[in-house]
Amino acid sequence: MRLLLIHARRFSYEVVKPAVEEPEPLGEAGGSGAFENTLVVFTSVEKGDDESVVPGAVSEILSVFNQVKASSIVVYPYAHLSQDLAPPFEAVKILGRLYAALKEAGVEAYKAPFGWYKAFTLECYGHPLSELSRSVRRSE
């Protein structure tokens, strides 16, 4: 699993159109979201990833979240951080588990809808910890 973590003063997105056969239904959040002082976690699920990547990803994300003192986290499905992507039906499952685990950790977490082309606006704070990337391996 590859993560790109951006600490954003402002971040907003809006769905444009489906990008896969069966995009995730647009939940109560609808097809758009707007956030301030948030940690955007662009996430690529990689071939071979299984649920065992989730605890490591949560630990990496919460460590940065606490250091930068963001007020929320947005899990953003992103298919451009790896050449070795998991297929959509696997990716959506693991992204859902990551989102659930972050909420279980008691942080204000949101998830952008999977399988949609989305327009987004991102205003990065630019401080030294505001742009980080992590790679999380499944546990053997």
Ligand SMILES: Nc1ncnc2c1ncn2[C@@H]1O[C@H](COS(=O)(=O)NC(=O)[C@@H](N)CO)[C@@H](O)[C@H]1O
């Ligand atoms: N392995 C993955 N990790 C994260 N998001 C993914 C992954 N696979 C698909 N997605 C989601 O599905 C959308 C489209 O994925 S894609 O790889 O860009 N394109 C496709 O899958 C093609 N079938 C259609 O374009 C992405 O924007 C993302 O929301």
